Amino acid sequence: MSDQVRPPVTGWRRWSAYLALTVVFAVTCGLLSWWQWARRAETAAENQRIERNYDAEPRPIDELLPRLDAWDDDDEWTRVELRGEYLVDEQLLVRNRVLGGQPGFEQLVPFLLDDGVVVVLDRGWLPLGNGEHALPDAVPAPPEGEVTVVARLRGAEPELPGRTAPEGQIPSIDVGSIVDELGIEGYTASYALVASEDPAVEPMPAQRPRPEEDEGLHISYALQWISFGVLAFVGLVWAYRREKRIAALPEEERAAARAPKRRHDDADAEDAVLDRLG
Known part of the structure; x- marks a missing residue:
């Protein structure tokens, strides 16, 4: 049996474009995370002012x-x-x-x-x-x-x-x-x-309540944006490794490997039960 020549992984331009898009997305996530940290710092400073001055x-x-x-x-x-x-x-x-x-x-x-x-x-x-x-x-x-x-x-x-x-x-x-x-x-x-x-008089207009000293969810949002940026690279690596694995398969098997897997519906499950029962 002769050795079968495996085709190399191709499409480096396509994967370079994917990498560039992933970098842009990750940088955007980083900027949004930084913005949330800055918002949190502003809120913390406002809370300190209220505590100190009110x-x-x-x-x-x-x-x-x-x-x-x-x-x-x-x-x-x-x-x-x-x-x-x-x-x-x-x-x-x-x-x-x-x-x-x-x-x-x-x-x-x-x-x-x-x-x-x-x-x-x-x-x-x-x-x-x-x-x-x-x-x-x-x-x-x-x-x-x-x-x-x-x-x-x-x-x-x-x-x-x-x-x-x-x-x-x-x-x-x-x-x-x-x-x-x-x-x-x-x-x-x-x-x-x-x-x-x-002297005090009545009636008086309604007075606004003391501002709430709450930092909100800025830290949570900042960490979420960081995780989105990291997950983008994880997804890119997973997709590249999958493409590399499929490229190593015989040509007749590649199309089937790339095809999305069909979800089994209730009819498929019923057919499988009937097959087992003969």
Whole structure:
């Protein structure tokens, strides 16, 4: 019996293309994994800010913000104590604000400090009313005269180009534009969420709950993307070895080896039973 010549494994260009696609896929998975790690780091930093600042003793605002346009993300949620009076006639409603899954508004009222500088304060959330224009049924009035406010600092929101709103409403808490409209010096890179007022008044807008300190599933997603990238190479190696094994078979057996195996259905199982029974 003469030795049969086995055909070599061919298609190196095809397998090079498969390898290139696998590398691209693995790199993409690596980038997505890195993005999830970065998201996790951002979430962890935010949780640390909340833990450090949310219930800390109130501090003077000029100690945290030495300039009117100053802002540092590390100061977010820090409590400040403010003394002055509300500019009630300048209050605004911020549209499209959601609390507990319900749409509504945020009530913004500029607060004139004793030194003549304005801070934009967010007094809380108001639900949509039943009126024709879906405005709040009532907008609670701030306390009059001299008021002491404890509030938590937040960074100003960006302007939303092309977004408009009816008079007395705004689409975002773009503090710089609000202060410019007032024509008074004020803090332009931050605003503050009211935590308490003295004297206190009723009713008050709804206060937002403390942010949840949860890192989410970023680590799990990051590890999943890494595993997808590794599995892509495992699959490529398995496919190459299978192709190499099939190429070593006699020519008449290769087509059958490459053909997908047909799944047995119930009829096949019944036929097999009948065959055994004769």
